[in-house]
Amino acid sequence: MKEKRKLIVLGQDGAIPYVVAEGMARGDLPHFSALAGRGVFARVLPHPSAVTPGNWAHVSTGALPWTTGISEFALHRVGAPFTDWVHAFAREECRAETVWEILGRRGLRSATISYPHGRPRAGELHAAIGGDGAPSELCPFTTVARSRGLFTSNLSPADPYGWKEHEPLELVGDRATFAVGPKVGGKIAPWCELSATLAGSGRVEIRESGRLVAEVSPGEWTPWIECAGRHQDRELGCELRVRPLVADRERAQLALYVGALQAKETFADPPELSAALRRKLGPYTEPLSISALLNGWIDPQGMLEEFREQALWQARAAVHLTRELGYACVFAKWHAFDKFYHFFFQKIDPESPLYRPEEMEHYEAIHQGILQAADAMVGEVLEGMGPDTLLVVMSDHGLMPSRRHLYLNNFLANRGYLATTGEPDGQGRLQVDWSRTRAVAHPFTQIWINTQGRDPEGIVKPGEEYEAVREEMIEALREWKDPETGRLVMSQVFRVEEGAPYGLGGPADGDIRFFCEPGYSMFRTTAVTADRREMVPATGPYLGDHGSCLPTARLGRGSETAMLVMAGPQVRRGYSRPYPLRISDVLPTALTALGWPLPGQSEGGVAMDCLEP
Ligand SMILES: [Zn+2]
Numbered sequence: 001m002k003e004k005r006k007l008i009v010l011g012q013d014g015a016i017p018y019v020v021a022e023g024m025a026r027g028d029l030p031h032f033s034a035l036a037g038r039g040v041f042a043r044v045l046p047h048p049s050a051v052t053p054g055n056w057a058h059v060s061t062g063a064l065p066w067t068t069g070i071s072e073f074a075l076h077r078v079g080a081p082f083t084d085w086v087h088a089f090a091r092e093e094c095r096a097e098t099v100w101e102i103l104g105r106r107g108l109r110s111a112t113i114s115y116p117h118g119r120p121r122a123g124e125l126h127a128a129i130g131g132d133g134a135p136s137e138l139c140p141f142t143t144v145a146r147s148r149g150l151f152t153s154n155l156s157p158a159d160p161y162g163w164k165e166h167e168p169l170e171l172v173g174d175r176a177t178f179a180v181g182p183k184v185g186g187k188i189a190p191w192c193e194l195s196a197t198l199a200g201s202g203r204v205e206i207r208e209s210g211r212l213v214a215e216v217s218p219g220e221w222t223p224w225i226e227c228a229g230r231h232q233d234r235e236l237g238c239e240l241r242v243r244p245l246v247a248d249r250e251r252a253q254l255a256l257y258v259g260a261l262q263a264k265e266t267f268a269d270p271p272e273l274s275a276a277l278r279r280k281l282g283p284y285t286e287p288l289s290i291s292a293l294l295n296g297w298i299d300p301q302g303m304l305e306e307f308r309e310q311a312l313w314q315a316r317a318a319v320h321l322t323r324e325l326g327y328a329c330v331f332a333k334w335h336a337f338d339k340f341y342h343f344f345f346q347k348i349d350p351e352s353p354l355y356r357p358e359e360m361e362h363y364e365a366i367h368q369g370i371l372q373a374a375d376a377m378v379g380e381v382l383e384g385m386g387p388d389t390l391l392v393v394m395s396d397h398g399l400m401p402s403r404r405h406l407y408l409n410n411f412l413a414n415r416g417y418l419a420t421t422g423e424p425d426g427q428g429r430l431q432v433d434w435s436r437t438r439a440v441a442h443p444f445t446q447i448w449i450n451t452q453g454r455d456p457e458g459i460v461k462p463g464e465e466y467e468a469v470r471e472e473m474i475e476a477l478r479e480w481k482d483p484e485t486g487r488l489v490m491s492q493v494f495r496v497e498e499g500a501p502y503g504l505g506g507p508a509d510g511d512i513r514f515f516c517e518p519g520y521s522m523f524r525t526t527a528v529t530a531d532r533r534e535m536v537p538a539t540g541p542y543l544g545d546h547g548s549c550l551p552t553a554r555l556g557r558g559s560e561t562a563m564l565v566m567a568g569p570q571v572r573r574g575y576s577r578p579y580p581l582r583i584s585d586v587l588p589t590a591l592t593a594l595g596w597p598l599p600g601q602s603e604g605g606v607a608m609d610c611l612e613p
Pocket of ligand 1: 052053396397
């Protein structure tokens with residue numbers, strides 16, 4: 001089948017519609033404005049839980065959580081112990097058919113780039129570029145070693161949480177050497193040896209096995225340095241860059257950011273596509289090392305350059321694949337907004353209890369840099385794509401500043417639904433005594449009644465007893481108050497089948513679901529702890545969050561609600577939709593515009609108002 005029309009979906013994970021709309025109104029995001037002017041701007045309601053794997057699956061399938069089987073960041077397999085969970089990003093976990101599967105059956109090529117459920121590839125006509133979309137800083141499909149920070153002992157990086165993940169750099173004379181390679185058993189397997197020599201005037205000479213590869217100053221990248229070795233039973237060619245952070249010969253101070261070690265020509269399946277794309281577009285990068293900024297291993301400009309290069313690579317790949325290589329559709333996902341908001345929302349939003357006005361300007365400049373990279377990504381595709389291409393730029397959820405982290409399993413333990421046994425471990429955590437436990441929150445936002453005949457150590461009888469426990473617990477949760485404010489913690493608590501308006505009610509969706517009030521997060525703390533505390537001020541690196549609240553929730557500059565901007569054939573021009581779409585409506589609407597068939601389990605609606613009459 002020959003197909004002139006193309007579909008490009010640029011997923012901008014975690015982008016907040018209100019923030020993007022403000023940027024457009026100020027005139028700061030010309031390409032977003034151009035796209036919205038040629039098409040539709042809308043808010044998008046994620047399906048619960050408003051997290052990454054499920055919502056990108058609702059986009060690629062048009063199906064709801066009860067059909068995709070993904071309503072959580074991790075999955076509980078019904079009948080498995082409540083101590084187990086399953087990675088929600090693997091292809092086999094998505095129970096609904098994706099758009100690239102149906103297009104493949106019609107003889108059309110599709111590509112996914114770092115897109116959830118894109119791995120393994122779904123057939124001869126699907127190209128899986130990058131990883132499975134999980135937002136790790138060590139993508140097992142494309143990365144051999146994560147980024148590192150190397151410091152002489154007379155320097156101390158920011159390291160705000162005391163992770164001590166930076167590594168020592170020892171100067172012998174003016175020179176320090178360090179090995180590069182994957183970590184095996186906590187130690188680096190040395191694939192190659194690099195050295196950095198303080199050359200005066202803030203210059204650093206970087207050598208690989210004695211050969212000079214670059215002379216750079218702080219704030220400059222070395223060219224890509226190749227190195228190869230054996231990894232997971234095969235020979236692998238990789239590449240990385242180094243960026244000095246501090247280079248002071250007089251003080252004998254040297255700090256280096258060593259970027260992630262990326263597979264050079266094996267980041268895609270089929271592998272031969274990797275080489276072709278690398279030749280055309282340069283090195284493929286996947287992890288976004290936000291922790292390097294947090295830990296003081298990289299300067300903001302360096303991080304923004306990494307983020308921007310990745311955005312542009314994805315955009316150029318989408319254009320190249322659709323215009324030159326005969327692909328009908330590309331689904332890409334870029335994780336920059338999500339990464340930044342998780343770690344730094346408190347720096348840019350006065351609604352956060354940890355906000356400090358004196359830090360705002362510095363971090364807002366970084367935030368605006370990410371928005372500029374997102375805008376450049378849109379511009380790159382708008383400029384390069386063909387005339388019959390439908391471009392969809394969207395997020396899967398927004399984020400909001402966190403105020404409190406909830407310990408829901410402590411709440412259940414304090415009210416006698418969950419029993420513990422033994423002494424606390426080194427981190428103050430207690431083991432659950434399943435023989436006396438009636439309910440548990442697992443993995444994060446689902447509450448399960450420990451039911452006889454369904455769960456391995458179930459004690460609650462199905463039927464009347466199960467319903468009585470559910471009813472009691474729903475009431476207890478509805479009455480849960482924040483002792484500091486006296487206000488209710490939960491917006492909604494309901495039997496899972498009452499979640500049908502949100503697409504909840506499938507066997508993997510839990511027995512009770514809930515939405516917290518904005519500012520409360522469930523995602524950091526499912527442990528049962530000896531201190532039995534039920535909530536704490538938000539602490540640790542995750543000071544922006546999503547996934548626990550109503551899809552319509554807003555707080556400060558943030559929202560749980562996601563974003564959509566799209567334009568192309570049959571799409572209505574210059575239309576700002578007054579009401580949000582549901583995220584499962586996006587694919588049916590886009591495919592209807594293209595005149596393409598819908599995947600078999602697609603059940604979202606077609607928003608006819610977004611199309612030309
Ligand atoms: Zn996400």
